[in-house]
Amino acid sequence: MGDSRCERLVMINAGWIPSDSRVVQTRTFRDVDVVVSDGTTPLTSLIGRSSVAAAPLVVWPDVPASELGTATIPVIVGANVGSTLSDSLLTHPASQATQGDTVQVAWTEPGKPHRNGTPIVFPDPVGMAWSHERATNRFVALRDDEWAGATTIVDGPSGKRIVGVADLGVHLEALTLAAVAFTAAAGSFGPAIQSTVTAREAILSEARNLELDVAVWRSPA
Numbered sequence: 001m002g003d004s005r006c007e008r009l010v011m012i013n014a015g016w017i018p019s020d021s022r023v024v025q026t027r028t029f030r031d032v033d034v035v036v037s038d039g040t041t042p043l044t045s046l047i048g049r050s051s052v053a054a055a056p057l058v059v060w061p062d063v064p065a066s067e068l069g070t071a072t073i074p075v076i077v078g079a080n081v082g083s084t085l086s087d088s089l090l091t092h093p094a095s096q097a098t099q100g101d102t103v104q105v106a107w108t109e110p111g112k113p114h115r116n117g118t119p120i121v122f123p124d125p126v127g128m129a130w131s132h133e134r135a136t137n138r139f140v141a142l143r144d145d146e147w148a149g150a151t152t153i154v155d156g157p158s159g160k161r162i163v164g165v166a167d168l169g170v171h172l173e174a175l176t177l178a179a180v181a182f183t184a185a186a187g188s189f190g191p192a193i194q195s196t197v198t199a200r201e202a203i204l205s206e207a208r209n210l211e212l213d214v215a216v217w218r219s220p221a
Helices: 043-053 081-091 169-185 197-209
Strands: 009-012 023-026 035-037 057-059 074-076 102-110 118-121 128-135 138-143 147-156 159-168 192-194 215-218
Touching (some): 035 043, 035 169, 081 102, 138 147, 147 169, 159 169
Parallel strands (some): 035 057, 074 192
Antiparallel strands (some): 102 147, 128 138, 147 159
16 A cells, blocks of 8 residues: 555455545445455356456466456456565566576575475575575575575576575565556556566566565676
């Protein structure tokens, strides 16, 4: 609600309503620009209701498109730190890879921290964390505290660059979801059930508009 472009926040069947004159509670999607879901409401129902309102739907969890059928509106899934923010950092100028570079992407998830694996550097207060490779050059570090992070590491003939973010986990996830919502409201996605892959540069720009601080480290020349 801190962004001046948010004229009204419509909460559907919410148990707690923030004390803000722009927040209203209703059961309809009338006159909304984008619908945002944390995944607790059945998505097939949300897709139908969002379609009637002709509003894009942004969904926090990773949901296989095969489970959702088709859509006449943009339905964007995986609007979270692991699937979206970490890869969006690759669009940062300092993360641009050249020939001969290797690129690693990493993020944190809640869980019992690893005691071994690949050491991955995140900005403070996360710092170095043992990580396990979930897919090729994609690493996950588990955290059992309130902090979270995402980072990209580009290493090669021109030196090493690390681009990362760290913050309270709930804040970082909420900021990522909001950044995707603003990107969807701006018309960056076409009608289909899809991931955020086609608009990650715009998403990072929106995240920085929402005051996400991005840390950049370069090895000495």
